[in-house]
Amino acid sequence: MTLAADLELIKLTKRYGPTLAVHAIDLKVKAGTYCCLLGPSGCGKTSTLRMIAGHEAVSAGDIVLGDKQIDGLPPARRKTAMMFQSYALFPHLSCIDNVAFSLKMQGLSRSRRHERAAALLALVHMEDLADRLPHQLSGGQQQRVALARALITEPSILLLDEPLSALDPFLRVRMRDELKRLQMELGITFIHVTHSQEEALALADLIVVMRDGVIDQAGAPRDVYNRPTTPFVARFIGGHNVLTARVVGTDARNLELEDDNGRRFRVLGTDRPLGSLVSFAVRADHLELDHVRTLQVAVGDGATPTDERMNTVEGTVTSVQYQGSHVEVRLVAEGTETLLVSLPEGRFFAAPFAVGTTARLSFATDEAHILAA
């Protein structure tokens, strides 16, 4: 197979008339990486992918693959292959002829191209349906054929444009495994555009979160999930609560914060001037939740919240969603966005929260994570 190669985007920019779709992004993707471009629609992730593929002209900046600058080359000479969102299978050709299309363009004989195409179809377990036309296949099967067709060109990079969005949820999860398996087997780079943070976390070695044409954060899934750098990333990646407050004091390792409603927080961090606004994120599954009534009883028993869990927010429960392994409780409190608390099933049902009641969430100093402004 082809040698894998590093991909580098340098100040890559895409303009559509006056609008800036991609704004001078820099990104390095090591050979053999499963990279997910993640972001809401209109964030520039698809434009970025299409520029790498060569289906969109680059307005400014460079794309370097291995030791070659490739922006300027036609799509087929870039060592990239694209799998389209709609799969874009040729409706008049059978599966095997779809897969063999690029070999036909190169002028290979029918028997040789069918031999190669059959091998690729076997790789995606579609050898039995080689003679079917695309419309005779299910969505998942069409996707496998599209994959085989993209891979037959022996690309260094496979570009996938929302590959799983057309599938039903069950199949989507199964195809994730399939994609990951193929990527590991082939050892080439996959760049996968998605708006599903769940998909990105599940698949990627490198998650690139994009917003309004720029990269907000690029990192390993665990890093992105545990240490989102901006409020946008924290909200988009999900499972986080973002709170904002003003610095009222500092010590050696903590910031003392107070928000507009007089709530005080102590969170890990330094280097923020007094009086500045600070946003911080707390994971929904790191929060404790207590009934306000029970807490008062508990106070009567002499058990005050420990200093470590001194950060609290009181709010009204607005929804309770049972998720099987855990229960998601949402609260509204004055001056914050809706807060999410994720409780293990057992803990929740030991003392359930009802919609409309008041509850208090709390978290330890080191569970809050300061975000860039």
Add this chain to the structure above:
Amino acid sequence: MRALAPYLQALPLALVFATFFLVPVSLVVVVSFFDYQTYQVLIPDFVFFNYVDVFTSNVTYRTYLNTLKFCLLTWAITLILGFTIAYFLAFEIRSVPLQIFCFLLCTIPFWTSNVIRMIAWIPFLGRNGLVNETLLAWGVIDAPIDWLLYSDFTVVLGYVHLYTLFMIVPIFNSMLRIDPALLEAARDQGASAFQVLTNVVIPLAKPGIAIGSIFVVAIVMGDFVTVNVLGGGQIASVGKTIATELSYLQFPPAAANAVVLLGVTILMILALIRIVDIRKEL
């Protein structure tokens, strides 16, 4: 009653077809076996000599050859023109309003009658027409070009002018159904512009090409007005032969000729349908 419903629903169209298509065509077939004399136009009979006359006359073969020549030339030119224009409309023009506007532009010639559009060529192409006068004035030619008007050239020009739209519409319709991602996918797979055309666009536009071809072939095979107006009475076509026979009140031979023409045209269309499955388009 429930079982009858679909038949009742189909009845109006069936009646229209029967009245305006089946009955007249059957009458023509019946009359083609009739006898005739100078003073007796229709003599009910069952004779074959009308057909014998058609098939034994040299004129018939020459006329058919001429008509087929017109048909083939017109088909080839309208196909190339129609395909190119449809391609431009479908793939080069990105904005839908502009697409609709350009498409309407193509239909402007249809806002006036066929015959008027044909006659309009006469002052343009005649011996003392615009083209000849201009070329003479520029000194490009010394004497007027004769073949501009009342020639095979003029007839084909007229056909192309009149019927290119019949090619554009179905091909444009087929092309609109081609997902632009397919063209990108083909390019991604290393196809050159020409290979995209031959491997993706043409195969997928085939139903439209077939339908447009059927329109053009059927119209040109049966035409006699264009040949009459732009051919200047010197040029033969099957339609014109039939018209001439009718003008001499020779109904049975005209009917026999018409039946043969119908047969030939049906065979040509069957051949086209064999090449392309047009049901996909319907």
